[in-house]
Structures are given as structure tokens and as C-alpha cells.
Amino acid sequence: MNVGIIGLGNPLRGDDGIGIVLLNRLQTLKKPAWRDFEFLDGGTGGLSLVHDLARYTHILIIDAVDFQGEPGRHHLFSAKDFLGCNMPPKTLSTHEPGLAEVLHLASEMHTLPDIVRIFGVQPASLTFDTDLSAPVIAQVDSLTRSLSSLLDQFPRW
Amino acid sequence: MTKDLSVHVHHLTRVEGHGDIVLDVKAGKIQQLQWQVVEAPRFFEAMLRGRKYSELRLITSRICGICSIGHSLASLKATEDALGIKISEQTQILRRLAINAENMQSHILHIGYLAAPDLLGVGSVVPLAGSKHHDVLLKIVTLHRLSNVMSNLICGRTTHPIRLTVGGFTKVPTKHQLEDLKASLQEALPLAKDLVGVLQSLQNKIPDFERETEYIGLSSPKEYALYDGTMTSTDTGPFHENKNYQSLMKEYVVPQSTAKYAKHARASYLVGALARFNLNSSQLHPQAQEAAEYFDMHAPCTNPFLNTYAQMIEFIHNIEDSQLLIDMLLSRGPRDEKPVTVTPKAGRGVGIVEVPRGILVHDYTLDKNGNCTKANCIIPTNQNHANIQLDMEALVPTILHKSPQDIELTLEMLVRAYDPCISCSTHYLTIHFI
Numbered sequence: 180m181n182v183g184i185i186g187l188g189n190p191l192r193g194d195d196g197i198g199i200v201l202l203n204r205l206q207t208l209k210k211p212a213w214r215d216f217e218f219l220d221g222g223t224g225g226l227s228l229v230h231d232l233a234r235y236t237h238i239l240i241i242d243a244v245d246f247q248g249e250p251g252r253h254h255l256f257s258a259k260d261f262l263g264c265n266m267p268p269k270t271l272s273t274h275e276p277g278l279a280e281v282l283h284l285a286s287e288m289h290t291l292p293d294i295v296r297i298f299g300v301q302p303a304s305l306t307f308d309t310d311l312s313a314p315v316i317a318q319v320d321s322l323t324r325s326l327s328s329l330l331d332q333f334p335r336w
Numbered sequence: 337m338t339k340d341l342s343v344h345v346h347h348l349t350r351v352e353g354h355g356d357i358v359l360d361v362k363a364g365k366i367q368q369l370q371w372q373v374v375e376a377p378r379f380f381e382a383m384l385r386g387r388k389y390s391e392l393r394l395i396t397s398r399i400c401g402i403c404s405i406g407h408s409l410a411s412l413k414a415t416e417d418a419l420g421i422k423i424s425e426q427t428q429i430l431r432r433l434a435i436n437a438e439n440m441q442s443h444i445l446h447i448g449y450l451a452a453p454d455l456l457g458v459g460s461v462v463p464l465a466g467s468k469h470h471d472v473l474l475k476i477v478t479l480h481r482l483s484n485v486m487s488n489l490i491c492g493r494t495t496h497p498i499r500l501t502v503g504g505f506t507k508v509p510t511k512h513q514l515e516d517l518k519a520s521l522q523e524a525l526p527l528a529k530d531l532v533g534v535l536q537s538l539q540n541k542i543p544d545f546e547r548e549t550e551y552i553g554l555s556s557p558k559e560y561a562l563y564d565g566t567m568t569s570t571d572t573g574p575f576h577e578n579k580n581y582q583s584l585m586k587e588y589v590v591p592q593s594t595a596k597y598a599k600h601a602r603a604s605y606l607v608g609a610l611a612r613f614n615l616n617s618s619q620l621h622p623q624a625q626e627a628a629e630y631f632d633m634h635a636p637c638t639n640p641f642l643n644t645y646a647q648m649i650e651f652i653h654n655i656e657d658s659q660l661l662i663d664m665l666l667s668r669g670p671r672d673e674k675p676v677t678v679t680p681k682a683g684r685g686v687g688i689v690e691v692p693r694g695i696l697v698h699d700y701t702l703d704k705n706g707n708c709t710k711a712n713c714i715i716p717t718n719q720n721h722a723n724i725q726l727d728m729e730a731l732v733p734t735i736l737h738k739s740p741q742d743i744e745l746t747l748e749m750l751v752r753a754y755d756p757c758i759s760c761s762t763h764y765l766t767i768h769f770i
Contacts, residue, residue, distance in 0.1 A: 222401075226449055226461075227494060230481045280462050287465030288474060 182333065183235040183292075185221040185228075187242040187278070194250070194302030194315045197322075198241040201300070204323040205330065213330055228281045233290035237334060241326065242278065244299025251301065251318030253325060258282050258295035296336045298326060339364045339736060343744045347374075348751055355758050357747050359732065369732055371725045371751065373593040373758055384711040389415050389680060389702055390502055396698065396713065397496050400757055402445070404496045405438035405487065406691030407698070409563065410713075413687025414698040415502050419706070420683065421676050426665070427504045432563045433661050434490045434500065435689065436654040439562065441483035441494075442692035443609070443647040443654075446755045447531070448476030451644045454749050455538040472534050475527045479651075482524050486658070489513055503676030511670055518662045521655050525623065528652050532627045535648055539631065542645075543746055546638045547730045549723055550602050551611035552584070554690050560612070560619040560653060562690040568615055570636065571601040578686045581697050585714050595758070597722040598714070604722035607694025608754065609646035610637060621660075624653035640727050641753045647692070680706025693717055693757055717756045724754055 186202025189195045199220055206218050221228055221240075232238060246254050261279040278297070285291040300322060303312040311319070329336065341361035347354050356372040380399050384392055393411040397404040409431055416423065423431075449461045456469055464473040484494045489509050491497030499506045509517070554565030555574065567575045567584055575584050587596040599605060613620075614635045617628060627649045628634070633642060682704040688697050694716030701710040727750055735743055 222495075226445070226480070227484060229477060230484055233481075280460075284462055284465050287470070288477065 180215075180237060180334070181235045182216045182237045182239075183219055183231065184216050184239050184330070185219045185231065185241070187221045187224045187228075187240060189223050191307060191309060193304040193306050193308040194300075194311050195243050195305050196309075197243050197300045197302065197311060197315055197319075200311065200319065201241050201298075201322055201326055204319070205326055208323075208327060210327070210330070216330070216333075224278060224281060226281065226284075228278075229285050229288070229290070232281070232285045232292060232295075235292045237294040237336070238292040238296070239329070239336065240278070240295070240297045242297060242299055243302040243305075244297065246299060246301060248301040250303030250312065250314035251322070253298060253300045253322055255329070256297040256299055258286070258291060258297075261297065262286055294334070294336055296329075298329070341736070341740055341743065343740060343747065345744060345748060348748055355751065355756065357728075357744075357751065359728075359743070359747065361736065364736065366732060369728055370592050371721065371728060373595040373721060377594050381711040381713060384700070384708045387708050389419065389678070389700075389706040389708070392700060392708055392711075393500065393502065399713070399715075401495050402442050402757060403438060403691040403693065403696075405434050405491055405500070406689055406696055407713075408491075408497050408500045409435060410687040410689045410691075410696045410698040411700075412500060412502060413689065414685040414700045415687070415702075416685065417687060418683040418685030418700055418702045419502070419678060419681060421503050421678065423504060423676065424673055426508070426668070426671060426673055428563075429661050429664055430490060430505055430508065431500070433658055434487070434497065435562050435691075436658045436661070437483060437486040437490055439692050440651055440654045441480070441487055442755075443651045444476060444479045444483055446692075447535070447644055447648055447651070448473075448480065450755070451749075451752055452476070454745070454752065455535075455541045472531070475530055479524055479527055479531070482520055485520070486517060489517055501675050502678055504673055505675065508670050508672055511666060514662050514665055514670060518659055518666075521659050521662075525652070525655055528648075528655060529623070529627070532630055532648060532652070535645060536630055539645075542639070542641045543731075543735075543749070544639075545641060545727075545731055545734065545750075547640070547727055548636070548638045549726070550600060550605035551614045551636070552600065552605050552607050552719070553611040553615045553695055554688065555615050560616050560621075560657070562612075565690070567688065567695065569600060569605070570611075570614060578688060579684070579699075581686065581688065581699070581714065585697070585719060587714070587718065593721060595715075595721055596718050597725075598719040599722055604726045605719065606640065606723045607716045607719045608643055609650050609692070610640065610643040611694060612690060613637065613646040613649065620649065620653050621656035623656055624649050627652050640723070641749065643753045643755065647755070678706070680704065691716060693755055694719060715757070717754075717758060720754050720756065724751055724756070 186198040188198035343359040345357040358370045360368040396407045396411040492499035551570040554561035555568040556565035617635045684701045697714040699712040
């Protein structure tokens with residue numbers, strides 16, 4: 180099993196960087212049970228992510244996702260939510276090209292990992308800023324705990 | 337002709353950065369036709385001032401997520417020129433491998449993901465998955481993956497290299513890794529040739545348009561110049577004064593663009609794969625020459641839409657060249673060399689390389705402590721903006737009889753053929769605060 184934990188986002192665009200912030204938080208925890216997990220800063224994703232996906236059997240993507248929720252709240256998506264969704268693209272990942280497109284491409288090429296989970300955090304602001312917004316900062320500890328607990332449950336994602 | 341027409345392409349897709357196309361025609365007469373660069377300026381040269389010589393490479397790499405290796409190499413050459421550093425033969429070879437890796441990465445991304453959808457009649461690369469062109473997509477993705485692996489091996493990262501440093505490399509690939517890479521390149525060659533076949537079969541989709549212009553790139557008597565060479569123009573020949581590059585690349589500003597434009601002997605010039613092909617095609621490796629024959633492309637080729645085809649030819653050249661470079665490293669045995677020790681001193685240095693989109697210049701002035709006091713970067717896409725504009729002005733009157741959709745698509749295809757890196761190009765702007 181190859182397990183990838185991938186943070187996505189642009190830390191210069193406010194809450195868009197939450198995926199990277201949470202990835203860094205997880206890495207500092209260094210739990211022994213996670214020693215075989217590969218933690219990867221996927222930057223702003225894009226088509227190179229197709230190659231990263233092909234390396235794993237299980238993948239957890241941490242990203243800012245606008246699912247019209249309260250800022251700082253999270254929702255756990257599966258690849259299916261992105262592949263077959265009826266939501267307009269703008270309500271999905273905040274990056275270009277969209278995560279949905281990358282997952283679709285990987286799916287059609289049969290290189291999608293067996294298990295794909297997307298830990299989406301609702302952003303409040305995507306403006307040019309190296310800091311997260313106040314409502315998202317307030318949730319960082321809680322989001323880290325949720326993610327940590329999710330990683331502990333592996334492979335029951 | 338009584339045609340009225342309005343084409344406004346806001347933020348053209350499948351290019352890097354933000355550019356608009358505006359065309360207004362009234363009663364068959366063109367009222368306005370502009371290639372507008374609307375990306376926000378990025379002030380990189382200002383960021384370099386006051387920074388230590390060892391940081392310049394790391395900062396300028398971030399100008400571009402596609403040609404970060406090229407920016408790193410131009411930066412290192414400028415820094416080493418200013419400090420009077422001579423690099424080893426092994427470093428020269430590894431840097432040539434790095435530039436090949438980036439050319440391959442960038443070209444296959446443009447050919448496969450950005451330009452091919454136009455030729456195959458789809459909106460993006462995504463619909464190719466599961467379509468009758470699925471097999472083509474798999475080849476594109478495989479070649480892109482190999483290019484990423486190669487960048488990673490030589491430079492330590494797929495993007496924004498970390499092993500390239502002033503005076504050498506911080507880590508050198510092992511003999512075994514180089515042997516594996518060579519084998520992968522050998523396996524990639526047939527896939528690349530298959531793509532040549534696909535592109536050739538689509539060549540009838542390329543607009544029949546010719547506009548002769550000036551072509552500028554590096555040239556060398558030794559090789560098809562990418563890493564090193566003499567700045568050369570098809571109009572005026574070689575230009576040996578590297579430090580006086582600004583008399584070759586005359587930059588100027590226009591109201592419709594946040595990026596500078598450039599000209600030399602005429603109103604505009606072209607840089608990039610097509611310019612290099614026009615200057616140096618006789619030095620391409622044999623299988624790249626075969627691809628050129630297959631496309632029936634001969635220098636001078638004056639159809640800018642064929643820049644994408646010149647990129648495909650270069651992709652094959654880069655594979656062949658990389659195999660030869662790996663052989664050179666293997667025959668010497670890769671050595672764990674330490675980078676050259678640096679003694680800071682005052683000076684000015686200019687670094688010039690060919691990156692995927694054309695000739696790139698970095699120019700630094702350092703003080704006695706090795707801190708940067710002045711910087712200038714000339715980006716390939718800047719040098720192409722004026723040529724894009726003049727191509728449009730020559731092209732539009734010949735296609736006005738077509739439908740608005742066809743005109744729009746043809747103009748989009750023209751800009752995409754240049755593979756512009758708009759974010760890179762919007763780096764200038766001196767602000768006078770009052």
C-alpha cells in the first residue's frame with residue numbers, strides 16, 4: 180500500500196493555503212503509526228497532480244473547498260463527489276485546473292488510487308494574504324485534531 | 337464588405353497568465369485589434385535588490401512555475417559571471433541535462449495539454465480521456481511524467497529546482513540513476529515519434545498563414561544552442577556583446593499591456609522554438625531532423641502556428657541530446673563534486689540561456705559583499721508580444737470572411753501557438769509615487 184497525504188493550496192491567497200497549513204501541522208505530530216504515509220506539498224495542484232495520484236493506492240487530499248458551509252468547517256468528500264457531481268465547477272476546488280478535472284483525467288486513465296478522500300475546508304477569504312482569515316484560524320486546532328483522528332483510522336477512511 | 341464583428345476574448349484559456357484579445361470590425365473595417373496583457377506586474381527585479389548572491393537563484397526561480405529551471409540557470413550564469421566563477425565540466429553537462437528536462441516538460445505540456453485540444457476539436461485535454469484519442473492522451477501523459485521524473489532526478493524537484501546552486505550542484509545523480517534515466521528516454525522515443533505522426537496527421541488544421549519576421553535566439557558552432565551560445569538574429573547575424581544585450585532587445589511600453597514589448601531590426605521579432613529552428617535546424621540530432629522532414633518544415637519557416645511543431649521537433653532533439661549527455665557522464669563516472677567556493681566581490685554579470693519560450697537574460701550588479709544592487713530580467717514572452725500583435729494585424733484581414741467563432745478560435749490558436757508565459761512577462765514597471 181502506498182498512502183499519500185497531499186496538501187493543496189496557495190499560501191499567498193489567504194484561506195486557499197489551509198491545505199498546506201494543515202499538512203505542516205500533521206507532519207509535526209510525527210505519529211509512529213503514520214511512518215509509512217508520504218506527506219506531500221502538492222502546491223496548487225494542476226496537471227502534474229495526475230502523476231502524483233498514480234503513485235498511491237490510498238490518498239487523502241487536504242484542500243480549501245467551497246461547499247457553501249461555515250468558514251473553517253470541513254467536509255470529507257470522496258472522488259465520486261467530484262467525478263459525478265452536479266455542482267457547478269466554481270463550487271469545487273479553488274484552484275485551476277480544478278481538482279475535479281484532475282480526478283476525472285486520472286479516473287479515465289485508470290490511475291486513480293483505490294481510495295480517494297478529500298478533506299475540504301470551507302474558506303472565508305481568498306484574497307492576497309499570507310495569513311488565514313480569523314474564522315479559519317480559529318478552527319485550525321480543531322481541524323488538525325479531526326485530520327489526526329482520520330489518519331489514525333486508516334485504512335477505514 | 338459590410339461585415340460588423342466584435343470578438344472579445346477575456347482571459348484567454350490554455351495559456352499561462354492573463355491576456356485578452358479584442359477585435360472590433362465595423363462595415364468590414366478593423367476599428368480595433370489588440371493583444372492585451374492584463375496580468376498584474378510582479379516586481380521581481382525590485383525583490384532582488386539587497387539580496388545576497390546565493391539567494392538570487394532561489395528568488396528568480398519563482399518567476400515561473402514552468403520555466404523555473406531556465407530562470408535558475410540564467411540567474412546562476414549571471415551570478416557566476418559577476419563573481420568570476422568557472423564551473424566544472426560535470427556541472428556544465430548536468431546543467432545541459434537540466435535544460436533539456438525543462439524543455440521537454442514545458443513543450444509536451446504545451447503540445448499535449450494546451451495546443452492539441454484545438455487541433456483535435458475539443459475544449460480541453462479532459463474530454464480526450466475516454467475518447468477515440470485516449471491513446472494519444474496516454475502517450476502525452478507518459479512523456480510528461482518522464483520529463484517530470486528527469487527534472488526531479490537532476491534538479492531535486494519537479495519544479496523550482498533545489499540542487500542547482502552557485503558554482504555547481506548540491507547533489508549529483510548516481511550512475512545507476514543515470515542508467516535508468518537513459519533507458520527511460522530510449523523507451524520514450526517511440527512514443528514521441530508516434531506523437532509526431534499524430535501532429536503530422538493534424539497539420540491540415542494549421543491555418544495557412546505566413547508572415548516573415550526577425551528571429552532571435554542563441555547559436556553556437558558546437559551544438560543546437562540552449563545552455564550556451566551567441567545571441568543571433570536572422571536579420572543581422574551574431575551579436576557578441578552579451579553585456580550590451582539591451583541594444584539587441586529594445587524594450588518599450590504600450591498602453592494596452594502591463595508587460596513590456598521588444599523590437600530590434602524591425603517592428604517586432606520572434607523568440608522560442610521556431611526561432612531556434614530557423615537559426616539552428618541543421619544542428620538538430622538525426623531523429624529530430626527526421627521529424628522536421630516528416631512535417632515538411634524547413635528553415636526559414638514563417639508560419640507562427642508551426643511553433644508547436646518546432647517544439648515537437650525539439651522534444652525529440654532533447655531526448656537524443658540527453659542520451660548523449662548521460663553517456664558522457666557515465667564514461668567519466670559521476671563524481672560527488674562540491675560546488676566551487678565563492679569569494680564575494682563587486683561586479684556585474686549577465687546570464688543568457690534559451691528556455692522553452694525563447695531567449696532569457698538575467699543581469700545583476702553586486703556590491704563588494706556580494707549583495708545585489710541592481711537587476712534586470714528580459715523574459716521571452718515580452719519579446720514575443722509585439723510579434724503576436726503584428727501577426728494578428730496581418731492575419732485578421734485574411735480571415736474576415738469566416739464566422740465570428742472561427743475568427744475567435746483562429747486568433748486564440750495564434751496566441752496559444754506562441755505558448756506565452758504571461759505571468760513571467762509582467763515583471764517590469766517602475767512606479768513613480770507622487
